[in-house]
Amino acid sequence: DTEVTQTPKHLVMGMTNKKSLKCEQHMGHRAMYWYKQKAKKPPELMFVYSYEKLSINESVPSRFSPECPNSSLLNLHLHALQPEDSALYLCASSTEDSYQPQHFGDGTRLSIL
Amino acid sequence: SQKIEQNSEALNIQEGKTATLTCNYTNYSPAYLQWYRQDPGRGPVFLLLIRENEKEKRKERLKVTFDTTLKQSLFHITASQPADSATYLCALGGGADGLTFGKGTHLIIQP
Numbered sequence: 001d002t003e004v005t006q007t008p009k010h011l012v013m014g015m016t017n018k019k020s021l022k023c024e025q026h027m028g029h030r031a032m033y034w035y036k037q038k039a040k041k042p043p044e045l046m047f048v049y050s051y052e053k054l055s056i057n058e059s060v061p062s063r064f065s066p067e068c069p070n071s072s073l074l075n076l077h078l079h080a081l082q083p084e085d086s087a088l089y090l091c092a093s094s095t096e097d098s099y100q101p102q103h104f105g106d107g108t109r110l111s112i113l
Numbered sequence: 114s115q116k117i118e119q120n121s122e123a124l125n126i127q128e129g130k131t132a133t134l135t136c137n138y139t140n141y142s143p144a145y146l147q148w149y150r151q152d153p154g155r156g157p158v159f160l161l162l163i164r165e166n167e168k169e170k171r172k173e174r175l176k177v178t179f180d181t182t183l184k185q186s187l188f189h190i191t192a193s194q195p196a197d198s199a200t201y202l203c204a205l206g207g208g209a210d211g212l213t214f215g216k217g218t219h220l221i222i223q224p
Contacts, residue, residue, distance in 0.1 A: 004156070033211055042202055042214035043157065050209045058211075090156050098208040099145055099164065104156030 003027055004105035006091050012111045015081060021108045023074040023091030032074040033102065034066060035090040043090055049074060050096060081112045115141035117205050119215035126193050126222050134188040134218045136203035146186050148177055149202045151217070157202055161188075193222045 004025045013019050023032065030051050035043035048056035049068040057066075063085075065077040074091055088109050092102040117138045126132045136146070145164045149157035163170045163179045163186065170177045176189040190197050200219050204212040 031209055035211075042217050043212075045211040045213070048209060048211045055209060056211060092156070094207070096209055099162065100207065101147060101159035101162060102157075102207065102212060104158070106154070106156045109154075 004091055004093055004103050006089075006105035006108050008108060009106070010109045010111075012113060013078070013081065014113050015083075017081075018077070018079045020078065021076040021089055021091075021110075023076075023105060024072055025093040025103070026072055027093060027103065028071075029093035029103070030071060030096050031094050032068060033092040033094075034074070034076055035092065035104075037088040037090055037107070039087075047076075078110075081110075083112045086110055086112045115139070115205060115213060117141075117203060117213055117215045119203060119218050121218045122216070123219045123221065126220065128193060128195060128222055128224050130193055132190040132193050132197070132220055132222070134201050134203075134220065136186040136188065136215055138184050138205060141184075141205060142181070143205050145207070146177075146179060147204045147207065147212070148186075148188050149204060149214075151200045151202060157214075160201075190220075195222045195224055198222045 032049045034046040037043045046060045047066045052068045067075040088107040090107045092104045094102040147162045148160045151157045161177045163177045174191045178187045200217045202217045203215045206212045
């Protein structure tokens with residue numbers, strides 16, 4: 001079991017739906033991340049939160065809206081997604097310090113119909 | 114922009130042999146580099162981190178080297194086992210910057 005918990009594990013949604021992905025960690029980490037991973041590709045960084053503030057947005061379309069309600073939780077709100085947004089969405093956390101690894105959840109497998 | 118490359122998409126190794134994976138980077142002088150393992154349907158799992166002033170780092174059957182002159186890291190698994198079969202990712206960055214991953218090497222250990 002990983003120390004970063006993501007729900008749901010699988011999500012199928014239509015292009016007009018609104019849904020949210022959730023991520024939770026209780027390791028006291030103050031940096032949290034969203035990555036997108038397409039099949040047979042490496043994870044690609046989407047967003048970074050540092051001390052509950054958005055610090056990096058890698059030019060992600062506005063149909064993806066991140067939120068960090070507190071230091072343990074990270075959400076990714078989805079609206080009007082496109083079929084090409086189907087992917088594995090990974091959450092990770094780490095301390096703010098350099099020279100520290102990131103801890104990943106097992107992701108949400110998202111399929112857009 | 115920084116670029117990180119893993120030259121082998123796939124690598125087949127006989128059980129018991131040493132697997133060696135390569136990671137090269139350009140346009141960057143990293144203070145450290147990380148290696149992760151990813152199994153199908155799972156998130157990446159951290160294996161080793163090596164700093165620029167460390168030539169070599171070991172953990173059980175794993176060994177990582179870091180050559181800042183060649184801009185290259187090598188990842189070795191000695192006495193390989195079928196359970197070592199997975200995708201191995203090298204990564205730059207970290208802390209508040211997020212990680213940039215190489216494309217990964219799919220390692221298959223054949224019994």
